[in-house]
Each structure stands twice: as structure tokens, then as C-alpha cells.
């Protein structure tokens with residue numbers, strides 16, 4: 266839809282509300298997203314307990330943001346796919362599998378980042 270070129274704070278707030286609604290839908294409809302959120306919160310608590318450095322926090326937050334973002338993109342593609350082709354189709358399978366691969370890669374990346382940050386600290390505790 267064509268929009269007016271003028272900056273409008275109300276429109277920006279509306280966009281923000283829509284994005285928040287997207288997050289609400291994600292947590293309501295996607296069980297994997299709930300699991301990822303639970304893991305993210307646990308890791309953030311662990312980061313607080315282990316008193317991470319600023320650079321460790323930066324990498325960790327980027328890794329968590331990456332997982333949540335790919336999870337959202339995966340959900341977007343699943344919804345578009347189901348809308349345009351509710352019946353089985355080889356191309357839809359390819360699209361959904363590729364989107365799921367994106368989540369897998371970002372999750373593995375975050376896991377490796379988490380291990381690199383926390384494993385030495387755990388070993389130090391032992």
C-alpha cells in the first residue's frame with residue numbers, strides 16, 4: 266500500500282505494535298520458539314551469574330538474536346507456503362526444508378558460541 270512520505274510518530278508506533286503482535290503470534294503458535302526463548306533466558310541468567318565480559322555479552326546476544334530471527338523467518342516462510350499451497354508440493358518441501366536448515370545452522374552456531382564462552386568457566390569451577 267502507498268504511504269504518505271511524511272514522518273509520523275503514530276505510524277512508527279503502529280509499526281512497533283504490529284511487530285510486537287508478530288512476537289506474540291510466534292510464541293503462541295511456534296513451540297520451537299518457546300523452547301528457544303526458554304534456552305535464551307537460561308543462557309542470559311548464566312551469563313549474569315558468570316559475570317561475562319562486554320565482548321562475551323555482545324557475541325552471546327548476537328547469537329541469540331540470530332536464532333530468534335531465523336526462527337521468525339522460518340515461521341514467515343511456513344505461513345506463506347501454507348497460504349499459497351496448502352496441498353503437498355515438491356517446491357514447498359524445498360522451501361520449508363531450506364528455512365528449517367537456516368534455523369538449524371543458527372542454533373548450532375549459538376550452541377558453539379555458548380560452549381566456547383561457558384565451558385572454560387565451568388571447567389574452572391571444577
Ligand SMILES: Nc1ncnc2c1ncn2[C@@H]1O[C@H](COP(=O)(O)OP(=O)(O)OP(=O)(O)O)[C@@H](O)[C@H]1O
Nearest residue numbers: 295297343350351352353354355357358361362365
Ligand atoms: N505442502 C507441503 N508440501 C511438501 N512438503 C511439505 C509440505 N508441508 C510440509 N512439508 C514437509 O514437512 C516438513 C515439516 O513442515 P511443517 O509445515 O509441518 O513444519 P513444522 O513441522 O511445523 O516445522 P517446525 O515445527 O520446525 O516449525 C517440511 O520441512 C517439509 O519437508
